[in-house]
Amino acid sequence: MKHISILGATGSIGLSTLDVIDQHPEIFQLDTLVAHRNVDGMLALIKKFHPRSAIMTDDLAAKALLTQNTSSTTIESGMDAAIAAAKSSLSDTVVAAMVGAAGLPATLAAVTAGKDVCLANKECLVTAGRLFMDAAKKHHARIIPIDSEHAAVHQALQGHDHDSVRRIILTASGGPFRLRSVESLHNITPEEAIAHPNWAMGAKISIDSATMMNKALELIEARWLFDIAPDQLEAIIHPQSIVHAMVEYTDGNVLAQMAMPDMRAPIAYALQPHLRIHSGVAWLELAMQQDLSFFAIDVARFPAMNMVAEVMRGDDGHAVVMNAANEIANAAFRQRRIGFMDILPLVERALTDIAITPVHQLHDIWALDQHTRIKTEEFIH
Numbered sequence: 001m002k003h004i005s006i007l008g009a010t011g012s013i014g015l016s017t018l019d020v021i022d023q024h025p026e027i028f029q030l031d032t033l034v035a036h037r038n039v040d041g042m043l044a045l046i047k048k049f050h051p052r053s054a055i056m057t058d059d060l061a062a063k064a065l066l067t068q069n070t071s072s073t074t075i076e077s078g079m080d081a082a083i084a085a086a087k088s089s090l091s092d093t094v095v096a097a098m099v100g101a102a103g104l105p106a107t108l109a110a111v112t113a114g115k116d117v118c119l120a121n122k123e124c125l126v127t128a129g130r131l132f133m134d135a136a137k138k139h140h141a142r143i144i145p146i147d148s149e150h151a152a153v154h155q156a157l158q159g160h161d162h163d164s165v166r167r168i169i170l171t172a173s174g175g176p177f178r179l180r181s182v183e184s185l186h187n188i189t190p191e192e193a194i195a196h197p198n199w200a201m202g203a204k205i206s207i208d209s210a211t212m213m214n215k216a217l218e219l220i221e222a223r224w225l226f227d228i229a230p231d232q233l234e235a236i237i238h239p240q241s242i243v244h245a246m247v248e249y250t251d252g253n254v255l256a257q258m259a260m261p262d263m264r265a266p267i268a269y270a271l272q273p274h275l276r277i278h279s280g281v282a283w284l285e286l287a288m289q290q291d292l293s294f295f296a297i298d299v300a301r302f303p304a305m306n307m308v309a310e311v312m313r314g315d316d317g318h319a320v321v322m323n324a325a326n327e328i329a330n331a332a333f334r335q336r337r338i339g340f341m342d343i344l345p346l347v348e349r350a351l352t353d354i355a356i357t358p359v360h361q362l363h364d365i366w367a368l369d370q371h372t373r374i375k376t377e378e379f380i381h
C-alpha cells in the first residue's frame, strides 16, 4: 500500500490526483490533504475521501474548517503543519501540487525526508532547481514529474544513456491566442486568457500558457530535472497537445510520447512509475485526429521564449526574479489591475532593474523572491 499526501489538494492537479487514487483503493491510502483557503472545497474532499488529516495553510481558513468539520479527520493550520506533514513518516509519497513558489518549503521538506515526490509544482525547480536536485540526490528522494511534457521526457529517457541525448523538445499548444493579431491582445480579459483550448487547468498556469511563460518555466524545470544543458532544450508549437515531448538521441532516433490531453495520464504514471495503472483517460484514436502539426514558436509574439534563453544563460537568481515578477504580474492581471500585454514587460523590467544577488541557500532565494515581489508591485503602482 502506498501512503499519499497531497499538497494543493483542492486545485486542478489535486482533484485529478484524487480521481486516480480513488480508482485504486487496493494500491493507495490517503494520509494528509493540504490546501490554502478553499474551506468548502476541503470539506467536500474530507467527506468524500476521509483523509487522516487536513491542513489549511491559511489560519482563518483552518479555523473555519475546524468549526464546520464533523468527521474524524484531524484539522491543522499553517505552512509549518504542511511542512511537517510533507516530512512525516506516515506517508511515503507526496504529490506537490500547490501553485507558485509558495509550494517550495513543503515540497523541499518531502525531498529532504527522502520521499517519492510527484512534482507538479514547477515553480519549485524554477526558483531552487540546483538546491532541490542536490537535496534529492543526497536524501535519495525520487522526483517523478507530473507536468505532462516532463512526464513524457521521463518516459522517453527510460533505459537510455544520458550522454546519448542530443536534444529534449517540449511541445506547447500555443494557448488561446496563437492565431490572434498582437494588436487585438491589448483588451483581453482574464476569462478569455484562462479559457485554454486543450487543457482545463488552474487560473495561474492557464494565463502562463497564454503568455507562453508556462513554457519558459518548463524549460528551466526540464534543465534541472534531466540535468541537461540549456542549449539542448527546445520548445515547439503543437496545437493538438497529443505529442507532449520528444527526446532526440545522437543516432538520429527520436522518441515521442503521446496521450490525450488529460492530466490523469501523467499523474497515474507519477504515482506508480513504470507499472501502468488505469487512469480513466480516454484512449487515443489517432485515426480520429484530423492533423498532428508542429511549428516553430514565433518569438515576436511570445517574447517569453527569448527571455528564458537569457535567464538560463545568467546566474540562478535570474530565474528567481523571473518567476516572482511573473507571479505578481499574473495575479495583477487576474485582479484586473494591469492588462494582458503588461505582464511580460513587467517581468522584463524586473529582470533589468533588480540587482541579482547570489542564491546559494534557501534564505537567499526567499530574500530575492520577496524583494522582487515588492519591486514588481511598485512598478505596477
Ligand SMILES: NC(=O)c1ccc[n+]([C@@H]2O[C@H](COP(=O)([O-])OP(=O)(O)OC[C@H]3O[C@@H](n4cnc5c(N)ncnc54)[C@H](OP(=O)(O)O)[C@@H]3O)[C@@H](O)[C@H]2O)c1
Residues within 6 Å of the ligand: 007, 008, 009, 010, 011, 012, 013, 014, 034, 035, 036, 037, 038, 039, 041, 057, 096, 097, 098, 099, 100, 102, 103, 120, 121, 122, 123, 146, 147, 148, 199, 200, 201, 202, 203, 204, 205, 263
Ligand atoms: N493544472 C494543470 O493541468 C497543471 C499541469 C502541469 C503543471 N501544473 C502545475 O501544478 C501546480 C498547481 O497547478 P493547478 O493548476 O492545480 O493550480 P490551482 O488549481 O490553482 O490549485 C492550486 C492549489 O494550491 C493551493 N494554494 C494556492 N496558494 C497557496 C499558498 N499560498 N499556499 C499553499 N497552498 C496554496 C490551492 O489551495 P486553495 O484551493 O485552498 O486556494 C490549491 O489547492 C502549479 O505549479 C502548476 O504550474 C498544473
